[in-house]
Amino acid sequence: MVGSGFGNLFKIPELRQRIFFTAALLSVYRIGVYVPTPGINAGALKDLFASMQGTIFGVFNMFTGGALEQLSVFALGIMPYISASIILQLLxxxxxxxxxxxxxxxxxxxxxxxxxxYGTVLLSIIQGFGIAVGLEGQSSPTGVGVVFDPGWDFRLMTVITLTAGTAFIMWLGEQITERGIGNGISLIIFAGIVARMPAAIGNTFRLVQQEEFNIFGLIVLLVLMIAVIGFIIFVEQGQRRIPVQYAKRVVGRRMYGGQSTHLPLKINSSGVIPPIFASSILMFPATIAQFAEVGWLKSISDAVQPGGIYYNIVFVGFIVFFCYFYTAVTFNPVDVADNMKKNGGFIPGIRPGKRTADYIDRVLTRITLGGAIYVSAVCVLPTVLIAQFNVPFYFGGTALLIVVGVAIDTIAQMESHMLTRHYEGFLKKGTMRGRR
Incomplete structure (x- = not known):
């Protein structure tokens, strides 16, 4: 039962400590979101961001959990770390x-x-300096300057503050991964997205009360959200199981092996990494272009606004690329085939060694294409539909995919901890792929 499963969470001392540790560090992160950077006119900055809704800053602000619109010490968020990870993996x-x-x-x-x-710090310095220089020339719609005292003092202070904030978030994420529960970097992004949902829901109901958004549209929105969440859970749990047979071996007077098992290949083996990587790559040049007073950069920034056709085309292209790239980085068919061969395992009808590696690679390539199409559809279609019908609620597929995907992975880790210690999990009939 689900209720008894949650009750068992706090019966395991180690798991209880990990959950409390994770919650404490996420609380520290959320507190830091409201610590402002020195030298900023908060009122003018808020008015400026209100006029930029629907631009690349809205997406960037979502990933930072609202830290960017306040230009807090965590304004850059974890995106420099993700960008540095992408660069290192490509190199x-x-x-x-x-x-x-x-x-x-x-x-x-x-x-x-x-x-x-090191790469994270370098990118944070570059982005922090770009934001500082760009904000010096910005003002609210009423003409009030965003920066109280522009100059090199403000620029250096902003660069140091934002870089230190990103480095601290990076440390928080590593500590959560090592000593908490779940992936720390993903949970930080998860916390930022979830923290903004109550305000977005309240704003939607306020618009319904003011009759700016009808009740029928709200019902359609809720049905669409539930359908997409169910679809995400269904596909994320999907696997292609390749049958594996282990030959019998005689060691001394005992016989080992001979059992049949399977090699599980997830449809979306790259998880939420592709949309995060794709978003971070699109955000970096667009952020610089928004602040830089260069004509051709402004044209590029205007062309790749979220919801636009060029943005969606490039976004889908990056998602497909990173689905294949991240799968290739994290899963090596040659190593899997070699390990199977050493342990006396083989796929029925396929010769061990290179033929097995080629077969696994071919199957993985096919299902990764399906996974890439699924991720692209979830990330792009809801945003396109809502842009067409002017829905006043940020129901981004990317945010939804990240929230659901991170929740599934974290619950799977909790499930694994409970079952390892012979406690009942969340579900009696295991549907979590992490269960044994």
Whole structure:
């Protein structure tokens, strides 16, 4: 039963500590969202962002949990870290040294993580300086300047503050991953999105009361949200199971092996990473272009506004690319085939070794295409429909995919902790793929 499953959460000391630790660090993150950067006119900045609703800043503000519109110490959010991770993973393919580090196990992973941290700081400095310079020339619709005292003092203070804020968020995410429950970086993005939902829901009901949005439209919106959430859960749990047979072996007087099992391949093995990566890549140049007083950069920024046709085309292209790229980085068919061969396993009808690796790669390529189409549809279609019908609620498919995907992964980890210690999980008949 679900109720008894949640009751069992706090009966395991280690799991209880991990949950409280995660909640405490997420609370610290949410408090930091409201700590302002020095030298900013908060009222003028709020009016400025109110006039920029529906632009790239609305998407960026969603990922930062509202920190950008207040220009708090966490205004850059975790996006510089994600961008640095993308760059390091791309460089791993072309730089032999990074590829060797990746194969060195734990020590190599620590070194790559260190490089990612350096890249995060560098990108934070660049983005922080761009925002500081850009804000100096901005004013609210009433003509009030956003920055009290423009100049190099303000620029240096802003760069230091925003860079330190991003570095602190990065540390929080790593601590949650190591000592908490779930993936820390994903949970920070999750917390930022969820924290803004009550205000968005309240605003929608207020518009219904003022008859600016009819009740029929609200019902359609709720049905659409429930349908998309159900579709996401259904596909995220989907697997392609490749049958694997293990040959019998005689060791001494005992016989081992001979059992049949399967190799599970998820339809969306890359999870929520592709839309996050795609959004971060689109945000970085668009953010610089919004503040820079350059004609061709402004044209690019206007062309890739969220909801526009060019934005959606580029967004879908990046999603498809990162679905394949991240799957290739995290899943190596050659290693899987070699491990199967060493343990006496084989796929019925397929020769061990290279033929098995090729077969797994072919199956993975096909189901990844389905996963990429699914992720693209979920991220783009709801936004397009709502833009067409002028729905006054940010029902972005990307946000919904991230929230549901992170929730599923976190619950699966909790489920694993409970079942490992022989406690009843959330569901008696296991539908969570993390269960055994």
């Amino acid at each position: 791993t393919v072309v730089i032999p040294h990074l590829e060797e580090l990746k194969k060195e196990g734990e020590q190599g992973r620590k070194k790559i993580t260190q490089y990612t941290r």
